[in-house]
Amino acid sequence: ELHRIPHPPHRVPLLGDVLGADRHRPLQDSMRFARALGPIYRRRAFGKEFVFVWGARLAADLADESRFAKHVGLGVANLRPVAGDGLFTAYNHEPNWQLAHDVLAPGFSREAMAGYHGMMLAVAGRLTDHWDRRQAAGHTVDVPGDMTRLTLETIARTGFGHDFGSFERDRPHPFVTAMVGTLTYAQRLNSVPGPLAPLLLRAAARRNAADMDHLNRTVDGLVAARRRSGGGEGDLLDRMLATAHPVTGEKLSAENVRKQVITFLVAGHETTSGALSFALYYLARHPEIAARARAEVDRVWGDTPLPGYEQVAKLRYVRRVLDESLRLWPTAPAFAREARQDTVLAGDHPMLRGAWALVLTPMLHREPEVWGEDAERFDPDRFTAAAVRARPPHTFKPFGTGARACIGRQFALHEATLVLGLLLRRYELRLDPGYRLTVAERLTLMPEGLRLRLERRPVPP
Numbered sequence: 001e002l003h004r005i006p007h008p009p010h011r012v013p014l015l016g017d018v019l020g021a022d023r024h025r026p027l028q029d030s031m032r033f034a035r036a037l038g039p040i041y042r043r044r045a046f047g048k049e050f051v052f053v054w055g056a057r058l059a060a061d062l063a064d065e066s067r068f069a070k071h072v073g074l075g076v077a078n079l080r081p082v083a084g085d086g087l088f089t090a091y092n093h094e095p096n097w098q099l100a101h102d103v104l105a106p107g108f109s110r111e112a113m114a115g116y117h118g119m120m121l122a123v124a125g126r127l128t129d130h131w132d133r134r135q136a137a138g139h140t141v142d143v144p145g146d147m148t149r150l151t152l153e154t155i156a157r158t159g160f161g162h163d164f165g166s167f168e169r170d171r172p173h174p175f176v177t178a179m180v181g182t183l184t185y186a187q188r189l190n191s192v193p194g195p196l197a198p199l200l201l202r203a204a205a206r207r208n209a210a211d212m213d214h215l216n217r218t219v220d221g222l223v224a225a226r227r228r229s230g231g232g233e234g235d236l237l238d239r240m241l242a243t244a245h246p247v248t249g250e251k252l253s254a255e256n257v258r259k260q261v262i263t264f265l266v267a268g269h270e271t272t273s274g275a276l277s278f279a280l281y282y283l284a285r286h287p288e289i290a291a292r293a294r295a296e297v298d299r300v301w302g303d304t305p306l307p308g309y310e311q312v313a314k315l316r317y318v319r320r321v322l323d324e325s326l327r328l329w330p331t332a333p334a335f336a337r338e339a340r341q342d343t344v345l346a347g348d349h350p351m352l353r354g355a356w357a358l359v360l361t362p363m364l365h366r367e368p369e370v371w372g373e374d375a376e377r378f379d380p381d382r383f384t385a386a387a388v389r390a391r392p393p394h395t396f397k398p399f400g401t402g403a404r405a406c407i408g409r410q411f412a413l414h415e416a417t418l419v420l421g422l423l424l425r426r427y428e429l430r431l432d433p434g435y436r437l438t439v440a441e442r443l444t445l446m447p448e449g450l451r452l453r454l455e456r457r458p459v460p461p
């Protein structure tokens with residue numbers, strides 16, 4: 001039934017629809033095709049057919065957990081050598097998924113989050129110290145670089161009691177460089193025919209092996225230190241090492257712990273860093289929105305030097321700014337769904353068991369029937385409680401869907417809202433008027449080359 005799904009007009013044998021594609025920006029390339037071909041379309045690459053979906057009705061049907069489930073494909077599958085059967089890359093049928101999910105879920109409960117709050121504040125303080133110094137010296141700040149420092153330190157501290165010293169380094173920590181290397185490599189693997197990959201990407205594959213080695217060694221060092229010290233403060237690593245499954249009594253194996261630590265260090269910071277960076281871009285681009293958000297922070301936090309856990313949840317408008325940024329640029333920009341059994345998608349497209357489609361979230365989030373003809377416009381008021389209630393379900397999916405949706409959602413939202421609040425309270429954000437948003441891709445999205453000039457505001461000590 002594929003013939004009923006539109007595809008690009010000019011096809012090349014073997015290469016299919018990849019010619020003319022921008023292999024450094026595959027997601028934005030897919031967005032272009034989406035605009036030209038409509039809510040469901042297919043692209044051919046290396047003899048395989050890929051189906052892309054972004055229409056609201058189709059995406060909502062794919063969210064039906066009784067008929068569809070996560071598919072580990074493309075970018076996610078390419079990360080298997082790095083993250084194995086860790087939570088993010090595990091196949092649905094792998095027993096370690098349920099085991100790790102049940103053991104780690106309490107690490108994301110409300111109580112656990114409240115416990116991380118003080119550590120998140122401490123890391124944010126390192127960021128503002130750094131930004132104060134840059135500001136005083138008359139320098140601009142490197143937004144994606146510094147947001148990555150912040151989010152890496154946050155997950156390392158709260159999850160693993162570890163300090164990478166990111167703010168004390170001029171260049172990214174080697175862990176970050178290795179991580180970016182593996183993400184970029186996983187993305188590149190999609191742009192060459194599988195069997196030819198070893199040949200075409202020989203040098204890149206060698207670098208990738210070195211990167212993976214670095215990630216493994218970092219993680220092994222971190223785990224060994226914890227085993228020596230005999231336990232942290234009940235953080236994620238303690239859970240991974242010591243907690244038995246509440247029903248079966250089973251524990252994670254040493255090999256699986258390694259995969260989980262890598263998974264959480266990477267998944268726990270890369271996407272949040274992008275989300276914060278896009279939000280700061282939009283705040284700097286729209287001073288009237290920043291002013292409204294800042295007024296809320298001043299009102300809700302008053303002159304409390306350090307906001308409490310509950311005071312973060314009260315920043316409703318700041319949270320809407322974040323949601324709206326994740327609408328336009330969901331930093332993990334796609335997820336794949338497969339049919340659990342033979343079924344018909346949205347009453348229209350027959351799918352055999354195991355057949356799958358990729359949901360293009362940035363396009364779903366711009367679907368004109370849901371978001372209006374002005375969907376490209378940045379407007380946080382799309383996320384007032386009334387506006388959210390008025391929209392059909394499953395139309396905003398930056399954290400994926402169903403059983404395999406993001407386990408770190410509340411963690412990311414709390415951290416990002418807290419940090420945006422602190423930065424809005426402390427600085428006016430000035431963007432070079434000549435800056436044009438360009439989005440870099442390494443499976444995740446990031447505003448490229450974004451720098452801001454800061455002005456200090458009078459704030460509590």
Ligand code: HEM
Nearest residue numbers: 087088267268271272275332335399400404406407408412
């Ligand atoms: C899964 C997005 C932050 C850990 C996912 C998925 C998405 C996503 C879309 C589903 C992927 C799929 O269906 O294939 C995001 C975004 C974040 C964020 C946009 C920040 C704004 C975090 C944080 C953590 C985390 C802070 C950890 C502390 C994970 C894990 C999974 C996951 C472990 C796999 C869950 C499972 O399959 O059981 N995330 N994430 N993420 N995320 Fe996040």
